[in-house]
Amino acid sequence: MADFTIEYPGTLAEALSFLDPDDPSVRPVGGGTALMLMMKSQMFHPTRLVCLSRLSEPMTGCREDGDHIRIGAMTTLSQVEHSALIAAEFPVIHNAMKNLANVRVRNVATIGGNLAHGDPHLDLPPIWAALGAEAIIHGPSGQRSVKVEDLFQGYYETDVADGELITEIRVPRLPGWRATYRKVTTRALHDWPAIGLTLAARFDGDRIADIRLVLSAAVDIPQRLRGAEEVLRGHRPDAMLLARAGDSAAAEAPMEHDSRGSVDYKVHLLKVHILRGMNEIGKG
Ligand SMILES: Cc1cc2nc3c(=O)[nH]c(=O)nc-3n(C[C@H](O)[C@H](O)[C@H](O)COP(=O)(O)OP(=O)(O)OC[C@H]3O[C@@H](n4cnc5c(N)ncnc54)[C@H](O)[C@@H]3O)c2cc1C
Known part of the structure; x- marks a missing residue:
């Protein structure tokens, strides 16, 4: 391996x-x-x-800020997993941690690194996208924010430029919304998923007032399934409607085959898990 230097900025x-x-x-x-x-x-x-572990700025921790929750980029996945605030506000994030890697990885991996890595198989980025979170990015020309939904540009490619840092994730509080993340693995639970599907919805009585569906793992970047959302929005999620939403999702998602399954298999999983996910959050 060629020589390299390590810096520890303060x-x-x-x-x-x-x-x-x-x-x-x-x-x-x-x-x-x-x-x-x-x-x-x-x-x-x-x-x-450039190691970020010794910065004096508070880049760790989860805190309330009005109608948002802010999470520092250097917060470890374990800290998020054990945060009472996150468990109360975003149980979908808390629950996803149980099957994310292992405790040794979660104790070290950070929220910022997880987002910046750009691997479409990761569990958290599609959930942040479905929750409407934004990444706060600092660079030579100042600060900007990008919706997590728009952060990913391609396979392992993000909108974070060389020379920039993610410093924080800001997640809107979503009163009345319910969400689930379905990590569909073909072997062990903590494995890379064949598909990941996040469903987040707000109900008005038994009708879906608003909904966000994000597909991950089987596609190059976490992808909103806007056609399927449109099918579901404003309606009661009965079996026929969910089947139509599944068809729409399958048509709009450019899935790829790999060692975790063929396209046909993943299409089947997508339809099944739209049904199961909606049944789960529909029950409240
Ligand atoms: C054994 C193992 C099992 C795993 N299983 C899972 C799993 O089941 N589910 C899952 O979702 N993930 C899994 N992972 C992946 C893991 O979630 C990622 O490796 C981790 O989240 C990356 O975070 P990090 O802080 O270690 O990133 P780093 O390795 O430090 O960085 C990753 C990338 O992000 C850049 N970067 C880091 N921090 C910032 C920042 N603040 N701003 C801008 N760029 C930054 C780095 O330069 C690098 O390009 C697994 C990993 C391992 C090793």
Whole structure:
């Protein structure tokens, strides 16, 4: 392995100064769980790593801020898993942690690294997208925010430029919404899913007032299934309507076959889990 340097900046400004907008071999390190695997497998050869673990800015923790919950980018997945605030506000996130990797990974991996990695198989990004969360990004020209739904540009590609850092995720409180994440694995539960499906909905009586469906794992980027949402919005989710939504979702999702299943198999899973997911959140 070629030599590289590791920097431990003390402030956000210093961290940004160590990054290089023109050099993708200079990378920030959150927990390092994905980065180290890419380095070990020779997929990534850094020239400089910028470790974010010693920043003086409060980039860890989950806190309330009016009608939003803010989560610092350096908050570990375990901290989110054990946060009473997250369990109360977003039980779907709390529940997803039970089958996400293992405790050793969750103790180290960070919310920011998880989002910036851009791997479409990851469990949390599609859930953040369905919850309407936004990523707060700092770079040489200041701060901007991007909806998580719009953050992913392609397979392992995100809107976060070289030279920029995700500093926080901001999630709107969603009173009256119910959500579930269905991680459909073909072997062990903590495995990479054949499909991931997040359903988040608000009901008005027995009708779906609003809904967001996000498909992941079988597609290059977490994808809203807007056609299926349109089929469901405003209606009572009976078996016929859910079957129509499943057909619409299958038609709009460009799924790919891989070691976890054929396209036909994944289409079948998608339809089944739209039905099961809606039954789950419909019961309240
Ligand atoms: C054994 C194992 C099992 C796993 N199983 C699962 C699973 O079941 N489900 C699942 O969802 N995931 C799983 N993962 C993936 C895991 O969730 C990711 O590796 C982890 O979330 C990445 O976070 P990190 O902080 O370690 O990122 P890092 O490895 O530090 O960084 C990943 C990428 O993000 C960049 N980056 C890091 N922080 C920032 C930031 N603040 N701003 C901008 N860019 C940044 C890095 O430069 C790098 O490109 C597994 C990983 C392992 C090793």
